Amino acid sequence: MVELGRAVTLSYREWQDLDEQRARITAGWASVFAEADAVLTPAAPLTAFPHQTAGTPLSRELEVNGRKAPYLAQMAWATPASLSGLPATTVPLGRSAAGLPFGVQVIAPRWHDRTGLAVARIVERVTGGFEAPPGY
Numbered sequence: 001m002v003e004l005g006r007a008v009t010l011s012y013r014e015w016q017d018l019d020e021q022r023a024r025i026t027a028g029w030a031s032v033f034a035e036a037d038a039v040l041t042p043a044a045p046l047t048a049f050p051h052q053t054a055g056t057p058l059s060r061e062l063e064v065n066g067r068k069a070p071y072l073a074q075m076a077w078a079t080p081a082s083l084s085g086l087p088a089t090t091v092p093l094g095r096s097a098a099g100l101p102f103g104v105q106v107i108a109p110r111w112h113d114r115t116g117l118a119v120a121r122i123v124e125r126v127t128g129g130f131e132a133p134p135g136y
Contacts, residue, residue, distance in 0.1 A: 026084040026110075033109040038119040040104050043090040044074050047100035048133075077105055087113040089120040092130040099133050 010018070032039060045064070052060045052071060060071030081088035087110075092103045104123060108116030124130075 022083055025080075029080075029084050029086060030109075033112075037108075037115055039107045040119075040123075041080065041107060042077050043103040043105045044077055046074065047096040047098070047102045049100075081105070081107045084110070086110055087116045089116045091120045091123045091127070093123070093127050095131075095133065101130070101133060 046062070049062060054060070057072055058070075061068045062071055062074070063069070078088070080086075087108045089106045089108075090103050091106060092101055095101055106116045106119045106123065108119070
């Protein structure tokens with residue numbers, strides 16, 4: 001909760017410094033896309049897990065390899081694309097040994113949404129697409 005409080009009370013100068021960092025990251029992506037049509041990343045650090053509604057998103061936790069981890073850490077792989085305003089599409093890849101779905105995120109260059117969707121279609125054709133787990 002402290003981090004959220006800091007974020008909403010930034011001075012203009014602090015925001016400007018952070019925005020400059022964001023612009024440098026965005027420029028870095030442009031150099032990546034000079035060499036590649038799209039980038040594939042994990043969709044999330046974990047396979048699917050039961051949705052939590054108790055408490056606030058900032059107070060929720062998951063168990064990862066026997067340790068507590070922040071619930072919102074599941075957004076880690078969404079950050080690179082959203083921070084830079086890049087289109088991203090998540091495509092199912094399959095299921096874990098426990099039968100839980102997992103996927104890949106396709107990140108495309110800015111304003112190239114159709115490229116990301118085209119790559120997602122190819123991945124879907126290769127992997128067979130989404131299949132709901134038993135019981136869902």
